[in-house]
Amino acid sequence: MTALPKLSPPVEPARLWPENAAFMARTDLERLRLLGVGPANLDSITLHLLGVLGTRPTVRHRSGVTDEILTFLQDAGLMIAEDIRIYDSAEEAEAIADSLAAEGRPLFWPYPLRRGRFHESAHLVRTGLWGRLNSKAGLAGIAPARALAPRRIVPTATLGARLDHPVVVKAGGEEATGWGGTVRFCDTLERLLEVKAEFLSREISTCVVEQELPVERCWCANLAISEAGVVYLGAAEQMFSAPGCQSGSIIDPNTPLPPEGVDLAIEIGEAARAMGFIGVAGLDIGRIADGRLIVFDPNFRFNACTQQILLHHAATKRAGLTVSRSVVADVPLSVRSLIKRLQSAVEDGWFVPTRIVDRSILSNEKGKSILNGFVLGADRLDAEKNARLLDLLIS
Incomplete structure (x- = not known):
């Protein structure tokens, strides 16, 4: 495949997490027991955020960073320049993390690492603070009363x-x-x-x-929080298959998070910054029928839409389109077959792959893969049409 122009995020990686920090996401099922995930998810979680982490060290499972996968993602425009430390077992991942921590590199992760395995000083965000900020019961401690249901x-x-x-x-x-x-x-x-x-x-x-409130629209507003301040990264509108059950995200310039929603997100981000949080966070903010903006959930970690938000502007500009819509799929194809089927959509500019996982390596499911990315369209209907077209391509 002919390499496409690179997709440069609007924010430098050093603005998202400290430059010396290292990405290490391999935890255990005890930490994730309420997410309802299985053993394979422990390794697939380590394969997010390719193309937005700059040159920092990352600890990633082999199933998502083979030469074949990385070449395809780079040809699709992702700027993958990380110092990737590849592991095959949990013990190897933790040993790599030990060496990174010994170098003075704080570890950042979406979910806390195995309980008691690493000293608290090894983490960019202390696990106790992470727990308090992500607790839905604790939301009133960082969000103004006017913005709570x-x-x-x-x-x-x-x-x-x-x-x-x-x-x-x-x-x-x-x-x-x-x-x-x-x-x-x-x-x-x-x-x-x-x-x-x-x-x-x-x-x-x-x-x-x-x-239960009459929610008209709901967005996940993403922030980069550092000692210097809070930067608003953008927001993705959430799509739902049922109340409280999100099915994906869409970024449409015709339905942005209102300015007062941006201000609300930054206000909450500042409260978290004052408590010592550093890194990327997302806040679920909905507009209800009377026009008020309500904060429903705190997510002081990167979110499913973070990569889409960071790459949306460059991808839509490159393709001459305006709307992006997320895609996540379990695919009944080998990585090689999947890549072959995706090439035309990628070269035509209306699909951006962000994660491909080889299930034969991840969980010994031969001939199956996992795909993440986003389709682009001239408007919401066009993006929906392309999502259906992509589904046909990979089925």
Whole structure:
């Protein structure tokens, strides 16, 4: 494939995380128990953010950084200049992290590393602070009251006494959550009791119960937080398949996060900065029917839409298009076959791949792959059409 012009993020990698920091995301299932993931996810999580981390060291599983995959992603325009440290086992990943920490490189990650394995001084963000900032119950400590839905924090065991209106129930502790894994919409008392039983079985002892609000649009606003201040990176509008169940993200210049939403995100980012947080964060902010902006969830880590946000401007400018729409798919094709089928879409400019994982290496599933990226379009309908076209190409 002919190499395409490079996709340069609008923010230098050093503005996202400190220059001396190293990306190490390999954790264990105990840390991710509320996300509902399996063993293969522990390694696939390490393969995000290719093309936006500059030259810093990264610890990545072999399944997503083979020569074949890296060549294709670079030809597609990703600027991959990292010092990639490849591992095959969890022990190898942690040994590499040990050496990076010994060099004085703080480790950053989306979810805390194995409990007790590394000294707290090895982390860019202390695990206790990470837990407090990402706790849905703790949101009121960093977000202004005007921007919160009516909510109460209760022991899970007390749920179900009555239900006067639809609510959204969320895990309220400091364990890692995400992907809607512990967010449940309840519009009947029977449903609320089902969620109570489920959460108790998963040892979720505290819940946030929020009044369901008429949300017109919801965005994930991304920030880069450093000792020098807070930089707004952009926002992706969230797409939902059901209440509280996100199915993807879209960036459309005709439906941006309103300026007051940007100000709100920065205000919360400043509160987190004052507590000592450094790195990239995302905040789920919705506009409800009366025009108010409400913060629903804190995500003090990189988000599923972070790479899309950082590459959107360069990709749309390169293609002469305006809208981007995320893609994530389990593909019944080998990496070689997948790349072959993607070449025309990439060369024509309407698809940008951001992650390809060889399942035969990741989990011994031969002839299968994982694909992340985003399609582009002249408008939302055109992007949706291209998403369907891509689905046909890789099916």
